[in-house]
Amino acid sequence: MDVPASLLDFSLIQGSALGWRRSLARPRGSASRSLRILVLTLVGWLPLLVLSLLQGGPSVSHAFLRDLGIHVEFLVSLPLLIAAERYIDLSLAAAVRQFLVSELIGPKDLATFEGVARGVMRLRRGAAIEAGLLVASFAVSFMDLPHQANPVWLHSEPGGPRTLAGWWYLVVSMPLIRFLVLRWLWRGILWAGFLFRVSRLPLVLVPTHPDVAGGLGFLGTCQASFALIVLAVSSTLTAQRLSRAPSANFTDYALHLFAFALLSLVVVFAPLAFFSRQLLFAKRRGDHAFSGVAAWHSRRFEQRWFHREPPAGQELLGAPEFSSLVDLGSSFSVARRMRWFPVDIRAAVAVLGAAMAPMVPLLLADRRFIEVLVALAKSVL
Structure with a gap:
């Protein structure tokens, strides 16, 4: 079965309602992805290093340098969250096409299947959802969650005012990494919703x-x-x-x-x-x-x-x-x-x-x- 033109560009990654994401988060080749990884990593991690060294004093800078969680979060996890976009997007798009190539969708259900796929892509472009994720990413930074362990270097001294590095972590770094995680969670929900609606269609399964x-x-x-x-x-x-x-x-x-x-x-x-x-x-x-x-x-x-x-003239x-x-x-x-x-x-x-x-x-x-x-x-x- 031929794949409709509207499904050839199926994607849960490309396209966004937020203008800044079009320039920073839309995959357009390996060079662009590498640049985005570099820029976002520097924005999230480098100011923390510089500010903790310049303003925090020996105790703060030493605590930051020994904070393995921060370094792994921004130097390993953040690049992975961005680098995975292209690979996962290609896998999901291939799966959508495979439903049609393998003729798992009957001709009479093709229009419904196509509508489900287009509906998921429309939700992906929703401005309200992405804005909500962004707001939630900032809001969590200012919430005192139970069992939340704050890094020592956020304050110049126990119970004292926040350091500049602490404010940068609170306002920029932590919302950035949380937004990336929440965005992947939203994409996973969209994909799960797509699979659920497809599973309600009468699929042409082949037991053999x-x-x-x-x-x-x-x-x-x-x-x-x-x-x-x-x-x-x-x-x-x-x-x-x-x-x-x-x-x-x-x-x-x-x-x-x-x-x-x-x-x-x-x-x-x-x-x-x-x-x-x-x-x-x-x-x-x-x-x-x-x-x-x-x-x-x-x-x-x-x-x-x-x-x-046995039949005459036929060998066993x-x-x-x-x-x-x-x-x-x-x-x-x-x-x-x-x-x-x-x-x-x-x-x-x-x-x-x-x-x-x-x-x-x-x-x-x-x-x-x-x-x-x-x-x-x-x-x-």
Whole structure:
């Protein structure tokens, strides 16, 4: 099925209601993305460094330089949140086209599918939503949230006035990183809404499809592209916890990372559960249909070769009936193994690995782990 022209430029990233984002946040090539990453990183992190060194005094500057959470947040997570835009956008657009290329959408539902996609893109361009995200990003900076640990370098002394670096962090840096995260959350909600509405359409699922997901296996790969966002958030959370509780043992970090990894799996792949009902019904239909065909074919195969004399002049070796029986058995096995949740192990491992990746430097920083590695190396060598 040909892809309508209106869906060839499907995107949840490009285009914006805010004029400043058109110049800074709209992807127009790798050079532009690199420039945006550099500019936003310098805006968010460099003034904090300069102001803490110039105005904060030795204690403030030393506290800032030792704040691993801030450095990872703006030098690792922020670039990842921006760099992931192009990759994820291409994955989502390819998934939208795949619904049509694979003929999962029937001709009579094509107009509805196209309307759903266009509706999502209209919401993406909504000025009110992005303005609300921007306001929320600033508002959170001035809220005293429970269990919120403020960096020491925000104040010149405990209970004293804020430093210039503290004000910059409050008014510029923190709203910037929060806006990027909230914007990705909004995009995820838009994409989940799109999947939900598509799952309400009568999809043309194929129980014998090799992806054992009725032809929807591409959705698992598409969702796995959000692993970059998971990595960005996981890196920040781990670094912040490490900077605020440096004396905690490795087990504490591992447990928190593992909990975050499980939460990430649920959040990333939960929208695919919308298709489970249709997949389950398609699997049942496939089981019943193939059981009938397999019974009919196998019965005639046995009658032909086992319950009477073989046809005259036809050798048993190389008879086409045996080949057709094998082909039918393979198709029946694929239909029987059809999953009701279109996620394969590789997609799950990609998200799980992204969530657990910050554990690697923690392992290397753990003295006991290094001792174990040294002991293993000595025993092997």
